[in-house]
Amino acid sequence: MIILAVESSCDETAVALVRDGREVLADCIASQVALHREYGGVVPEIASRKHIEAIYALADEALERAGLTRADIDAVAVTYAPGLIGAVLVGVNFAKAAAYALDVPIIPVHHLKGHIAANYLAYPELEPPFLCLVVSGGHTMIVDVKDYTDLEILGSTRDDAAGECFDKVARVLGMPYPGGAALDRAAQSGDDTKYPMPMAKLSGNPLDMSFSGLKTATLNLIHNCEQREEEIDIPSLCASFARAVSETLVPRTMSALRARGYQKLAIAGGVAANSRIRADFERETQKLGVTLYAPPLSLCGDNGAMIGSQGYYEYLAGNLAGQDLNAYATKSILGEQM
């Protein structure tokens, strides 16, 4: 089954063609990052407009790259939530029009389920159940992937997402948007013990996380140094910050993994590209003798192929939509309106 997959929830317009949920036939991405960079973040109106401009040509390009024609498309999968509402609507409307014209089903896909499914593309042998840490610009959660479409959230951030904090700290350090990757690079040559960072202790669910205190403390540290005209050791600050994020994510994920008794741990989302987090997970999973699934960097960030992969499993589960499909800015990974 060949699925045309569409993703437009933030600042990447992406169209892919995926066979049977596992084989990427084409994966085309038009990134708007350079456009938003001068504003220091995504401007929703610009994002929507650019998605409209890019999406039709991108779909043709995907077909051409895959050596396919429109008649080869069996279904259209699309990110319908969550994201910038105007941006998501562009993809949803395109998908509805394409599905209508081709007379094929529409498959609505939750963006975060798509991130998890990036692992199915990177690792053809991976099948649920497994545990997955989803860390992106907007979300941070530990998910029990019981089956392709049956998930349970075991813990999540109570405030900011990890990616949001990476971007904010990077921005204040003068790094271009989105700063996560630049901060990661800067941290390579730093001393991660130089700047002690606060680690939030929460009552209630021990798998829940909090990043806003860490973010504020880091921003205050930078501003105080600037006011006192003290020089900041930027690589060490980045390394100390990345360590604190990793030491929030990794022990909780490992403890959830032990509690569930799974032998497989996957990571997903843009922040899963972070080298400190990946290295810490590699060490910890080796210690425990379990397998780590960490997709290549190209599949961690937003892409269309991951939507095509999850779309296939949603299709098999009968989760289809009609022409009345709507887009949602917020919706839980379990499909509940928030």
Ligand code: KG4
């Ligand atoms: O999953 P994603 O592409 O989009 C969302 O669904 O949000 O994640 C984007 C986030 C941004 O915050 C970006 O700065 C962060 O992923 N990111 C990183 C790295 N690469 C991307 N954060 C830390 N280290 C990286 N190497």
Ligand code: ZN
């Ligand atoms: Zn994403």
